[in-house]
Amino acid sequence: xxxxxxxxxxxxxxxxxxxxxxxxxxxxxxxxxxxxxxxxxxxxxxxxxxxxxxxxxxxxxxxxxxxxxxxxxxxxxxxxxxxxxxxxxxxxxxxxxxxxxxxxxxxxxxxxxxxxxxxxxxxxxxxxxxxxxxxxxxxxxxxxxxxxxxxxxxxxxxxxxxxxxxxxxxxxxxxxxxxxxxxxxxxxxxxxxxxxxx
Amino acid sequence: xxxxxxxxxxxxxxxxxxxxxxxxxxxxxxxxxxxxxxxxxxxxxxxxxxxxxxxxxxxxxxxxxxxxxxxxxxxxxxxxxxxxxxxxxxxxxxxxxxxxxxxxxxxxxxxxxxxxxxxxxxxxxxxxxxxxxxxxxxxxxxxxxxxxxxxxxxxxxxxxxxxxxxxxxxxxxxxxxxxxxxxxxxxxxxxxxxxxxx
DNA sequence: CGCGACGTTGATTTGCCTCAACGATTGTGG
DNA sequence: CCACAATCGTTGAGGCAAATCAACGTCGCG
Numbered sequence: 001x002x003x004x005x006x007x008x009x010x011x012x013x014x015x016x017x018x019x020x021x022x023x024x025x026x027x028x029x030x031x032x033x034x035x036x037x038x039x040x041x042x043x044x045x046x047x048x049x050x051x052x053x054x055x056x057x058x059x060x061x062x063x064x065x066x067x068x069x070x071x072x073x074x075x076x077x078x079x080x081x082x083x084x085x086x087x088x089x090x091x092x093x094x095x096x097x098x099x100x101x102x103x104x105x106x107x108x109x110x111x112x113x114x115x116x117x118x119x120x121x122x123x124x125x126x127x128x129x130x131x132x133x134x135x136x137x138x139x140x141x142x143x144x145x146x147x148x149x150x151x152x153x154x155x156x157x158x159x160x161x162x163x164x165x166x167x168x169x170x171x172x173x174x175x176x177x178x179x180x181x182x183x184x185x186x187x188x189x190x191x192x193x194x195x196x197x198x
Numbered sequence: 199x200x201x202x203x204x205x206x207x208x209x210x211x212x213x214x215x216x217x218x219x220x221x222x223x224x225x226x227x228x229x230x231x232x233x234x235x236x237x238x239x240x241x242x243x244x245x246x247x248x249x250x251x252x253x254x255x256x257x258x259x260x261x262x263x264x265x266x267x268x269x270x271x272x273x274x275x276x277x278x279x280x281x282x283x284x285x286x287x288x289x290x291x292x293x294x295x296x297x298x299x300x301x302x303x304x305x306x307x308x309x310x311x312x313x314x315x316x317x318x319x320x321x322x323x324x325x326x327x328x329x330x331x332x333x334x335x336x337x338x339x340x341x342x343x344x345x346x347x348x349x350x351x352x353x354x355x356x357x358x359x360x361x362x363x364x365x366x367x368x369x370x371x372x373x374x375x376x377x378x379x380x381x382x383x384x385x386x387x388x389x390x391x392x393x394x395x396x
Numbered sequence: 397c398g399c400g401a402c403g404t405t406g407a408t409t410t411g412c413c414t415c416a417a418c419g420a421t422t423g424t425g426g
Numbered sequence: 427c428c429a430c431a432a433t434c435g436t437t438g439a440g441g442c443a444a445a446t447c448a449a450c451g452t453c454g455c456g
Contacts (some may be wrong), residue, residue, distance in 0.1 A: 347443075347444090348443075348444065349443095377444070377445085378444075378445055378446080380444090380445080380446080380447095381443090381444055381445075384444095390443085390444090
């Protein structure tokens with residue numbers, strides 16, 4: 001299956017596998033097509049899988065008491081997504097994980113991941129490394145969230161992750177950046193920052 | 199050295215070591231006393247160590263162009279702290295990591311960590327697990343930062359991490375929560391939320 | 397003892413939200 | 427294939443949460 005090529009390539013950036021190891025690894029993966037607006041995770045159900053996006057775009061968001069959406073994760077090709085808190089603790093999810101367009105994902109189930117780690121300990125290293133990158137990424141994002149204005153956050157993502165910023169709908173980007181859709185719209189159309197030019 | 203007992207106990211929660219492995223592990227550690235206000239990391243210098251706090255309190259903060267401080271991490275006994283982006287990429291730091299009181303830390307140097315991972319691969323697992331917990335923690339914090347009001351964020355930390363909230367000075371807590379010291383002070387003394395009671 | 401760091405309080409300002417109304421685009425059933 | 431609804435983005439007016447500014451009290455430390 002050609003979908004598996006992308007994750008093989010991805011893994012090989014961090015560890016190299018023997019034929020047997022690779023075979024076993026591929027045997028625990030499931031390829032799945034997710035249609036736009038479909039959820040792979042919902043609140044109250046335990047998140048069973050890590051999802052690696054082969055092609056497409058997804059988001060993970062929290063729906064608060066005022067039915068406001070807050071996007072925790074945006075992910076496109078070659079990124080991972082899930083309700084990570086639910087996944088690693090194997091507890092009921094609090095997030096939705098939804099496809100923003102028709103998407104192909106590769107899933108690893110939690111119990112299979114544990115088996116994989118046992119049988120092929122190299123994957124301890126693999127997951128350590130990618131989780132470290134994820135951690136560092138989140139820390140940069142948190143700093144941005146705490147210290148920057150809405151306008152600066154928007155400009156930063158345009159520069160650092162243009163592919164994501166261009167690909168996802170605006171309402172998803174706004175809630176990822178922690179601002180209202182209206183305000184993001186105004187930023188994009190210079191209805192706000194013009195003030196600074198006076 | 200009795201300081202090493204705490205980290206031995208901490209590590210044993212996740213992996214069990216043979217005598218030799220433990221001996222090697224301990225040999226790459228350095229115990230250090232950091233006096234209040236002293237920095238273990240500064241911008242422009244590459245962060246060489248992970249720091250495990252045996253006893254004390256520290257914070258990592260970013261100093262922006264307006265000389266405002268933004269606290270990324272608060273850490274007390276049994277927590278880790280460093281400029282993680284600088285550490286894992288071995289690039290110049292952007293943060294200060296400073297002791298909020300006299301503190302005893304155990305340091306692992308980057309190159310020694312790499313050796314340790316090679317010689318005792320169990321530590322791949324150890325760092326994978328603690329990094330996953332860290333990642334999940336950051337994700338919850340980010341959600342809080344994006345979706346909650348200043349008052350809610352303050353109340354949440356009081357409930358979930360009372361030991362940290364009580365131990366660090368108020369200006370550090372305020373900048374960790376992403377609000378001004380004045381506003382936190384008003385929240386604590388009900389100068390703001392009283393409005394809601396009318 | 398005196399200075400600097402920390403916290404408090406009130407007055408004022410502002411960045412961003414909320415609400416409301418309106419185009420534009422998409423997709424869907426008749 | 428069109429009509430109509432739903433979804434998404436835009437724009438403006440008004441309001442509020444939290445920042446900023448300024449002044450002052452207090453404690454701990456050199």
